[in-house]
Amino acid sequence: MAAPRPTTLSTAAASTFTPRVPMSARGPLKVPFLPGYSSNPLGGSGDSVKSSGHKKMQTLTYGPGGAHTTIKTSDIPRLDLKQLETLMDPRNRLDMSTPIVTHEERQAQKDSARNSYRPGIPPAWLKHDRQVLRFAAYFQEPVHENPKENFRVRHCTVYFYLEDGTMMVTEPRIENSGIPQGTFVKRHRIPKNDGSFYTFQDLATAETLEIYSRAFRLYDCDDFTRDFYESGVGIRLKPREEPPLDNFRATQLQELDLQSQPTSRDILEGKEYNELAVGGNRKNAKLQQYIENDRKVLCFKVFWDDDTHYGTRMYYTLHYHLADDTVEILENLARNSGRDPYPVFWRRSPLRKNPHVSPAPGMLEPEPDLYKPEDLVVGQSIRVYNRDIYLYDCDDFTREFYRGYMGIEQDSQEIIAPEPQHVQMGYPPHSGLGSEEDALASCLHLTPRPPRKDEIKLMSQEGQALRFEGRMANGVADDSARRFVVAVYVSDDSVCVWEKKQRNSGYSSGKFALKSKKRTPDGTWYKAQDFFLGAVVVINAMPFHLLNADDATISYMEAHKDEYPVSDERLILSKIRQAKSAIQEACGKGPDRATLEELANLTYAAGLDLSSHELLTLIRKY
Secondary structure: OOOOOOOOOOHHHHHHOOOOOOHHHOOOOOOOOOOOOOOOOOOOOOOHHHHOOOOOOOOEEEEOOEEEEOOOHHHOOOOOHHHHHHHHOHHHOOOOOOOOOOHHHHHHHHHHHHOOOOOOOOOHHHHOOOOEEEEEEEEEEEOOOOOOOOEEEEEEEEEEEOOOOEEEEEEOOOOOOOOOOEEEEEEEOOEOOOOOEOOHHHHHHOOEEEEOOEEEEEEEEOHHHHHHHHHHHOOOOOOOOOOOOOHHHHHHHHHHHHHHOOOOHHHHHHHHHHHHHOOOOOOOOOHHHHHHHOOOEEEEEEEEEOOOOOOOEEEEEEEEEOOOOEEEEEEOOOOOOOOOOOOEEEEEEOOEOOOOOOOOOOOOOOOOOEOOHHHOOOOOEEEEOOEEEEEEEEOHHHHHHHHHHOOOOOOOOOOOOOOOOOOOOOOOOOOOOOOHHHHHHHHHOOOOOOOOOOHHHHHHOOOOEEEEEEEEOOOOHHHOOOOEEEEEEOOOOEEEEEEOOOOOOOOOOEEEEEEEOOEOOOOOEOOHHHOOOOOEEEEOOEEEEEEEEOHHHHHHHHHOOOOOHHHOHHHHHHHHHHOHHHHHHHHOOOHHHOOHHHHHHHHHHOOOOOOHHHHHHHHHHO
16 A cells, blocks of 8 residues: 655645644634633633633632632622611511512512511421430330340430420440340331320320330430420429349349459459460559659668677668659668678568568468558658668658658758777676686686685674574465575675474475575675565575564674664664654654654654664664
């Protein structure tokens, strides 16, 4: 097939050919109104459509100052309020007393009704716009082939819309109930059995609504519904009545009560262990506390007085971390203190008031009682490792925290270091071999030395003994009749006790205590001056009341009255002279004319503390 030959123009045609003009240079009448030939039909330069008065649809633009509108304010129609005031007057409306015949009169009637300000009787859709009466109701649904229940009570909400008289019934959705719930009856005008529709008067007087062959029992309503009937209609609704409980709901409430009761710790820990065993996560109960108090630490200065044999005062720094309620205690060791460099006294962990150590792993522990910021107060002590840690100072952040958190002011106490005391070692107890003086001599010197003795006293008082008669003062009735001889040897202050023989007493007589030096209950040695009539001495853990003494003992004590004050009549008379007024008041006559027997009775009546030996001294002297 031959290729087409190119067309050529004739000379005449070429002379009349006009080149194409660009579209931007074409006039509005030179461009044919064909697709692709129209330029800016909605408002370009020379556009015929624009000249017809067509406006742009877009009026919002963005400029340097932001969004603004391009519409002219002159194009916006203005509302004349005076015309509205004129239309409010009923005389300016159309007269409806005569029939309307023409089309113009009918149009004027429509305009007058449309331009009215407010109708005399507003319609229901305007008067009760968005006003809804709400009632709480329930209905019983039979349950078949279930041994636990034979009916079920289902709760619903009945809505009555006052604007159009429609009703709607909904049932609240319960999770995992297995029952289709939600909108039970859609919104529409619900007919009654007689063919009419339900109104709000029917809901006020009816207790049971029959909607499509299903009975709904109304038992409560909201506050707006009650106020509408009382103020608007003049009907007082009945008070709320309790809906019945079915077996399923009663069982469910019992289960909820059991769940609300406190559960033992072993059950809770078992549940947590089972959740973790199947891959669950641990509960972070203190996340909010950690977020609010992270890196906030209370700092206290504390010390502990070690009262052991070689103990001293130890100073520490206590840190309380508010993020997780943990405590850390660090030692403050002085230079060259000689102690091992272990600065951590309490590793950071919760500090319990009731410390507990489990004898075996996995055992349940008691509920921990932790130290809180309320327990850390300057001037008080806390218990750590069975030691009393005393708080005496804190830093500025801690003071500010307690000022805002508890409203208290933490003080700063000045601590005075205790004076060092030289503690001497005590002597070992007596082994029982030899006398205590001999055993003590080996402790006082490296080379044992015999104890020193008063040679003059031994020589001058050799064989001199003070003998007293005594009885046991232990409060036992059987021992009150037993009598003992208590002998005190003046040369070395040794004491010996024998029991006197009595017939049919049931006790064997003989030596009760060997001759040796005896100690008093306060640890000192007994001396001869401690024995006199009326005194109570403790020998071998047995108290003895001294009742009597022989003549030689009384005479020896009177002869050495400077060593035995109970036998010095001058000291006894000085005691009586101090209570002279009391004695005169008791007897009614002067003490110079009283006999010795009356004097003994008067001293007791006057409340004078005179022993039996002092009274015996007065009697023997006068």
